[in-house]
Amino acid sequence: DSGVTQTPKHLITATGQRVTLRCSPRSGDLSVYWYQQSLDQGLQFLIQYYNGEERAKGNILERFSAQQFPDLHSELNLSSLELGDSALYFCASSQRDSVDYEQYFGPGTRLTVT
Amino acid sequence: AQSVAQPEDQVNVAEGNPLTVKCTYSVSGNPYLFWYVQYPNRGLQFLLKYITGDNLVKGSYGFEAEFNKSQTSFHLKKPSALVSDSALYFCAVSLRGTGNTPLVFGKGTRLSVIA
Numbered sequence: 001d002s003g004v005t006q007t008p009k010h011l012i013t014a015t016g017q018r019v020t021l022r023c024s025p026r027s028g029d030l031s032v033y034w035y036q037q038s039l040d041q042g043l044q045f046l047i048q049y050y051n052g053e054e055r056a057k058g059n060i061l062e063r064f065s066a067q068q069f070p071d072l073h074s075e076l077n078l079s080s081l082e083l084g085d086s087a088l089y090f091c092a093s094s095q096r097d098s099v100d101y102e103q104y105f106g107p108g109t110r111l112t113v114t
Numbered sequence: 115a116q117s118v119a120q121p122e123d124q125v126n127v128a129e130g131n132p133l134t135v136k137c138t139y140s141v142s143g144n145p146y147l148f149w150y151v152q153y154p155n156r157g158l159q160f161l162l163k164y165i166t167g168d169n170l171v172k173g174s175y176g177f178e179a180e181f182n183k184s185q186t187s188f189h190l191k192k193p194s195a196l197v198s199d200s201a202l203y204f205c206a207v208s209l210r211g212t213g214n215t216p217l218v219f220g221k222g223t224r225l226s227v228i229a
Contacts, residue, residue: 002157004157033216042219042221043219043222045219048216058216090157090158099217100146100163100208102148102160103158105150105158105159108157
């Protein structure tokens, strides 16, 4: 168990809908990363927050947004969902705002868009 | 731009034999290099990293990796494979010394250890 929790584990929704994925980092970790894992694209970095502020952005679509709250949990919001958004979404956390600190991954949320 | 190549989608090895999972990288500077493992229905777990120093890095579960700058490689190795090592392995790279550059992951290599 990495200490990173993600809810829900599974989510099934229809095209055009909006969903929110939640992540609680390990105790003491200030940095949260979001990744998307799909069969065709592999594991793609979406966005990183550190202590409430956005730090880095990857291949995140404009329909997607995220935030990190004062208690350090983070939410990833996905809107106007398309079939191609079906994927595993992982959250990871690390102690500091530097990539040389190991990232600890949560179990993921499997999103299915029908 | 950074990139990682894992040239083998699948590696099969007999239990007790040595295993190698290959990784090559491309960055325009000095890299940070990582290996992660993903078991079925689980998130990724950190195995080891190269930041600086000794080119041979030892990690969890008896794994090690060798950083080779001239060949831009960071192959993962284990002297004696176990059936429980069967999983999906990811190599990742980031650019050192530029603040916070996110990790770029390879496509993954599925390791199957046969009893």
